[in-house]
Amino acid sequence: MLQMVTDNTRRALLKAALFGAAMPILPFGCTSMVASKPTLIGCALNGRDRYSVVVADQQGKAIRQLPLPSRGHGIAINATRGHAVAFARRPGSYFMVFDFHSGEVVQLRSASDHRHYYGHGVYSNDGELLFVTEGERSTSRGIIGVYDVTNHYEKVAEFTGFGLGPHEVIAMPDGKLAIGVGGVHTDGRTPLNLNSMQPSLSYLSATGELIEQQTLLDNRLSIRHLAHDGDNTVLCGQQYRGQPEEYPPLLAMHQAGGQLTPLEAEPEQWARFNHYIASIAASKDWILATSPPGNCYGIWSKQSGKLVELASLPDASGVVAREGVFSISSGSGSVLTQSQPRDKSSIFTSIPWDNHWSAIS
Incomplete structure (x- = not known):
C-alpha cells in the first residue's frame, strides 16, 4: 500500500512555492512572453535548501520552474501525455509527476517508511507504465517499481532479483529495461559493503524477467x-x-x-x-x-x-x-x-x- 504524501513533504512543497517557482519565467519588464517550445527538462539548485525542476527551450533558456520538496536528480518524460517526472536524489523520499506544458503537479508520491528512491525512472515506450529504481532501506535490495500511468500512477508491480542499489534504468527500443546496478549497500549515502559490492549492467524483460547480466x-x-x-x-x-x-x-x-x-x-x-x-x-x-x-x-x-x-x-x-x-x-x-x-x-x-x-x- 503506497503512503500518501507526508505533511513534511507538503510543507516543503508549499514553502518552495512561496518564491514563485511554479510561475512562467518572464523577461524583465515584460508582461507576456512569446511562447517557447518545451524541449529540455532538468533539476536545478536555487540557493540554500531551495530546489526546482526547470522546463527549458532548445537553447536551455527557462520557460517555467516548479519547486521541489528536496534536491532532485533524474527526469523521465512522457511526450504523448505531456507529463514529466522529477525524482528525488538518493536516498529519495518522493517523485513528482507534472504537466510540462502547464506546470500543473499531477502526482506527488512519497516513499514508504522502509523504501527509498534512487533518483531515476523511465516510461515504457508506449507511455503506459513508469519504471522507477527503488530500494529497501535495511538491505539496499534493488527494486523496479512499476506504476500504471493510466490509473493515476498507482503501483501495479515490483521487479527484483538483480542486485543491490540500482541507480538508473532506461528503456531499450525493443522494450527491454537496462539497469545500472551499483552493487552498494548504503545507510543513507554511506557505503557499507565496498569489499563485497557486486555491480552489474542488468537487462530485464518488460515483465521483469532477468535476461542478461554483465559485470x-x-x-x-x-x-x-x-x-x-x-x-x-x-x-x-x-x-x-x-x-x-x-x-x-x-x-x-x-x-x-x-x-x-x-x-x-x-x-x-x-x-x-x-x-x-x-x-x-x-x-x-x-x-x-x-x-x-x-x-x-x-x-x-x-x-x-x-x-x-x-x-x-x-x-x-x-x-x-x-x-x-x-x-x-x-x-x-x-x-x-x-x-x-x-x-x-x-x-x-x-x-x-x-x-x-x-x-x-
Missing part, C-alpha cells in the same frame, strides 16, 4: 548512469569506489550478448573525472559524458572507443543528444551546444543546472 573486471566500479544510442548500444558510466590514487576507465559500451567493453583514455585523463561519471549521451558517431566533481566532460569516438576531446566545464552536469547535436548543462549556468569534437557554442542562462537533463522527443 566489469573491477568490482569497485559501481555502475550507475546509462544511455543508449537509439539502437542497441548501451553506454554505462561508473563511480570508482577503490583506491583514490587509481584511475580505471569510467565508461563502458555494451551490445546484447557481448561483453562490456571499457572506453579508452590515459590514466591522467581519467583522473580529471574525479572517479565519477554523471550524464551520458550518444549520437551516431560520438559519446559524451560529464563529471560534475571533475568540472569537465569528454567525447569519445564510438567507432574506435578512444577519447578525442577532454574539455573543462565548471560543474558539468546534464547532456542530451538530439539529431546528432549534444546539449550540455552546467551548475555554473553555461549551456554548450556541440555536434562534434572542438565544434561548440555556448550561452549563459541564469539556471544553476544540477545532475541531469532529459529531452522532450
Whole structure:
C-alpha cells in the first residue's frame, strides 16, 4: 500500500512555492512572453535548501520552474501525455509527476517508511507504465517499481532479483529495461559493503524477467548512469569506489550478448573525472559524458572507443543528444551546444543546472 504524501513533504512543497517557482519565467519588464517550445527538462539548485525542476527551450533558456520538496536528480518524460517526472536524489523520499506544458503537479508520491528512491525512472515506450529504481532501506535490495500511468500512477508491480542499489534504468527500443546496478549497500549515502559490492549492467524483460547480466573486471566500479544510442548500444558510466590514487576507465559500451567493453583514455585523463561519471549521451558517431566533481566532460569516438576531446566545464552536469547535436548543462549556468569534437557554442542562462537533463522527443 503506497503512503500518501507526508505533511513534511507538503510543507516543503508549499514553502518552495512561496518564491514563485511554479510561475512562467518572464523577461524583465515584460508582461507576456512569446511562447517557447518545451524541449529540455532538468533539476536545478536555487540557493540554500531551495530546489526546482526547470522546463527549458532548445537553447536551455527557462520557460517555467516548479519547486521541489528536496534536491532532485533524474527526469523521465512522457511526450504523448505531456507529463514529466522529477525524482528525488538518493536516498529519495518522493517523485513528482507534472504537466510540462502547464506546470500543473499531477502526482506527488512519497516513499514508504522502509523504501527509498534512487533518483531515476523511465516510461515504457508506449507511455503506459513508469519504471522507477527503488530500494529497501535495511538491505539496499534493488527494486523496479512499476506504476500504471493510466490509473493515476498507482503501483501495479515490483521487479527484483538483480542486485543491490540500482541507480538508473532506461528503456531499450525493443522494450527491454537496462539497469545500472551499483552493487552498494548504503545507510543513507554511506557505503557499507565496498569489499563485497557486486555491480552489474542488468537487462530485464518488460515483465521483469532477468535476461542478461554483465559485470566489469573491477568490482569497485559501481555502475550507475546509462544511455543508449537509439539502437542497441548501451553506454554505462561508473563511480570508482577503490583506491583514490587509481584511475580505471569510467565508461563502458555494451551490445546484447557481448561483453562490456571499457572506453579508452590515459590514466591522467581519467583522473580529471574525479572517479565519477554523471550524464551520458550518444549520437551516431560520438559519446559524451560529464563529471560534475571533475568540472569537465569528454567525447569519445564510438567507432574506435578512444577519447578525442577532454574539455573543462565548471560543474558539468546534464547532456542530451538530439539529431546528432549534444546539449550540455552546467551548475555554473553555461549551456554548450556541440555536434562534434572542438565544434561548440555556448550561452549563459541564469539556471544553476544540477545532475541531469532529459529531452522532450
